[in-house]
Amino acid sequence: MVDATTFSDRLPPGPRATRLEYDRRVSDHPSPHLDHERHPIGDPGFVARCRTELDRAGSLVVPGFFTAEAIARVVAESAHREADAYYASSTHNVYLTDPDPSLPDDHPRNRQVVSTKGLIADDQIPADSPLREVYANPGFRRFLCGVLGIDEIHPYADALSSINVHFAGAGRELGWHFDNSSFAVTMLLRAPESGGRFDYVPAVRADPTAGDAETTANRRTDERVTAILDGAEAVQSLHFDPGDLVLFRGRNALHRVTPTGGPVSRMLVVFAYNDEPGVGLSESALRTFYGRTG
Numbered sequence: 001m002v003d004a005t006t007f008s009d010r011l012p013p014g015p016r017a018t019r020l021e022y023d024r025r026v027s028d029h030p031s032p033h034l035d036h037e038r039h040p041i042g043d044p045g046f047v048a049r050c051r052t053e054l055d056r057a058g059s060l061v062v063p064g065f066f067t068a069e070a071i072a073r074v075v076a077e078s079a080h081r082e083a084d085a086y087y088a089s090s091t092h093n094v095y096l097t098d099p100d101p102s103l104p105d106d107h108p109r110n111r112q113v114v115s116t117k118g119l120i121a122d123d124q125i126p127a128d129s130p131l132r133e134v135y136a137n138p139g140f141r142r143f144l145c146g147v148l149g150i151d152e153i154h155p156y157a158d159a160l161s162s163i164n165v166h167f168a169g170a171g172r173e174l175g176w177h178f179d180n181s182s183f184a185v186t187m188l189l190r191a192p193e194s195g196g197r198f199d200y201v202p203a204v205r206a207d208p209t210a211g212d213a214e215t216t217a218n219r220r221t222d223e224r225v226t227a228i229l230d231g232a233e234a235v236q237s238l239h240f241d242p243g244d245l246v247l248f249r250g251r252n253a254l255h256r257v258t259p260t261g262g263p264v265s266r267m268l269v270v271f272a273y274n275d276e277p278g279v280g281l282s283e284s285a286l287r288t289f290y291g292r293t294g
Contacts, residue, residue: 031137033070033130041143050147058202058249059238060147065245066187070130075189075242075267077126082167082265085118086291094176094225094254108225113175113256118167121160121290135163135271144273147247148183153273157280160290161272165189168196168266174257176229178205179250185271186246193262198238200248200255201228228254 030036039062040046054060091112093099099110125132134140141153155162170192204224206217227233240246248255260266286293 029137030139031134033067033134034137034140035064035067039065042139044146047143047146050143051149054147054247054249055149058253059200060245060247061238061240062245063241064243066130066134066243068243070134071189071243074130074269077129078120078165078189078267081120081124081165082118082169084124085120085165085167086289087116087118088289088291089114089116091115092175092177094178094229096177096180108222108229111229113177113229114173115175115177116168116172117174118169118172119164119290120167121164122156122162123159123294125163125165131163131165131269131271141273144185144247150275152275152277154275154277154279156272156274157278158286159294160286160292161281164270164272166266166268166270168192168257168260168268170261170263170265171259172266173259176225176254176256178252178254181272182249182251182275184246184248184250185273186248187269187271188240188242188244188246189267189269190242190264192260192266193264195258195260195262196266197258198240198255199235199258200238200250200253201233201235202253204228204254205252225254 030042034041036042050060050062091114093109093111094113095109097109100107103109105111135155145151145153173195201224205221224233228235238246238248257266281289283293
């Protein structure tokens with residue numbers, strides 16, 4: 001876990017960001033739910049150091065990003081909604097693709113892992129929730145653009161995907177997988193009594209766009225995936241506490257969340273964005289993830 005008092009000093013010096021011209025006026029409208037004193041998200045130097053760390057490690061943990069008051073409020077407004085969450089349990093391979101019948105059953109593209117989770121969707125988040133204010137806050141979006149190295153950031157076009165609160169009660173987990181999106185923005189709201197550990201192995205997949213399983217890059221990826229699934233390759237764990245902002249590049253990094261334990265469910269918010277406007281999930285994907293299309 002990163003020490004909040006030394007976070008800014010720990011980040012290596014980085015060049016001033018050049019892809020985005022930062023508008024210092026974002027400080028005129030700071031979110032009341034973020035700790036701007038500890039994390040000056042409108043400062044180009046701070047943003048550049050965060051970007052350097054994300055580029056170096058593929059992950060970034062900004063401790064104490066949300067205020068304690070905001071976290072307490074979100075937990076209070078969300079915890080009682082756990083029974084309303086849509087729960088799904090599925091088996092899948094780590095690539096989140098259909099099995100390949102031309103390959104052996106024990107091939108990594110056919111080996112199945114288990115993911116079980118529950119969530120409430122964007123249209124179930126209260127209109128006055130701190131989550132909604134932060135998600136739309138111009139300063140927060142500019143900060144994300146600068147750290148991620150993109151020019152624009154947009155909400156999902158559908159009504160369900162932009163802000164989700166995930167619940168993981170005892171025994172629930174996310175199996176090993178690669179993300180389809182290039183980045184993930186999350187924040188832990190409540191930790192379980194045990195388990196719920198975020199494990200990952202960086203730079204496993206060399207070319208996520210390569211479709212032919214017989215390419216050299218994919219064969220090497222499959223070999224490493226096999227070693228990880230068999231426990232033959234060491235994995236890393238990313239530690240974070242409630243209120244910590246986490247940015248993670250999971251398209252090439254294999255990752256999982258281990259089963260939780262105890263009566264306290266793990267709660268996590270996912271802030272989902274796109275770098276192009278008008279992008280929404282398909283009806284098929286909406287039914288898979290939410291059990292409905294609207």
